[in-house]
Amino acid sequence: MNLMTLQRYKNELVLLVAFLFALFAFFYKYSASADVEKNKANIQKQISDITAIENYKGMWDGKKMANKIKILKTIVPNSKVQSFSKKSKKLVASYTNLTSNDLNKLNNKLINMPVQIVSLKITESSKNIFTMEFTCKW
């Protein structure tokens, strides 16, 4: 292609360059969007995973639970605590002669503690008097 031909099609060349520039810009933006979409989802998942792990660990890792769990022994009169056996990270407890009020207090305390309730049994032994036994771990 000689100089004259280039000059003859100067306008077309200018348009071609402008078009190629716009095309390049389009692909640049498209790849930026695709790249960000892919990486953003990945980054957000990592952030959400780490946040979830921190929340889960804060709640369920059982640190200091050995001390906190003792409240379940003192929340009702000692005479009503039939057994309270804490071994390692597990508690087995049973109570008798619980009034409705005792039962509610004990139950609320238990469900508000971050422990795994392995088993629980509440039985009405006589009118408005209950027995309760549970096993929990942390």
Next chain:
Amino acid sequence: MAILNLTAKQSNRILIHKNMEPVKLENSVDIILTPQFYTFLREELDIKFAYQAKQIAASLFDDYIDTQVDYQYHVYKCDNAWCFFAYNIEEIDSFLESKGIEKHRVAKIYFAQELKDELTKPMLLSGNHAMQSVDDVVTMLPKRFLAEDVEYVTLDTEKLKLKNGVTMGASLNSFVSLKETIVLGSLLALLGTSLIVEGNRIKSSMANEDAKLTTLIDENPKYGSSMLRESILDKYKPIDTTERAKRQAMKEISKLLSAKSQLKELSIDKNSISANIATQNKSISKQVSEHAKIKKMKVTATGLELKVEVKL
């Protein structure tokens, strides 16, 4: 007698006339066309821009040129009027080639009309022809029309101030006009620029998320490992889900209890939570049963006693 130097070795400008000698070129040159190669008109028109003048150029020459031939037009402002030129680039091109001037060597084409002030006296081009400005129009004159003792001028083409040239390529008709090129080119450039700006903005939008993740991983470097993260999540997620479900079920069951519907037994095991509720009458029993069903509990009624069960 003035002799114009026509060799390209000493000059970058060549005056083109039909009786010129062939030349040998090594560099590109500008050419100055004598009136033998163009038709000239000067018009006083109420037009502001050259492109507007160029649009009407063809119609101005209707009576002066052969409309069967493909002419090109060049316009520039001269004093208070517009100077119009019609020329046939193919004719010029073939003439130049016959004189040894390859078209790719031609940088710019000028018209001898620009020399009107320098040619108040004639300039000898060849043995038979001279060129002179007559009524401000540069014209070819046979030598015999001039007085024998006339004084010819010599022009140094290099020192001439020429400013209204046209490129060889631009003189040929382009498919797209300059105006269209400017408009379309600007639009495309604008579009391209805005897309690049948008692309950069999108890329930078990730910076905050990235910084947050970096901070989290800096605080807990071990969480950088996806395997470890998944392992921890696999351990805690089922515990969290199940324990929340147990507590939610216990709350729902407690809402079924009242002075007229009392808990007899409640048990939690690995798979379910169940409660026996004693109600005072059928109406209460029905009411409790409906509430339990709304909460998607399985209800079994035995007389006035209801057994509600929630699967974990």
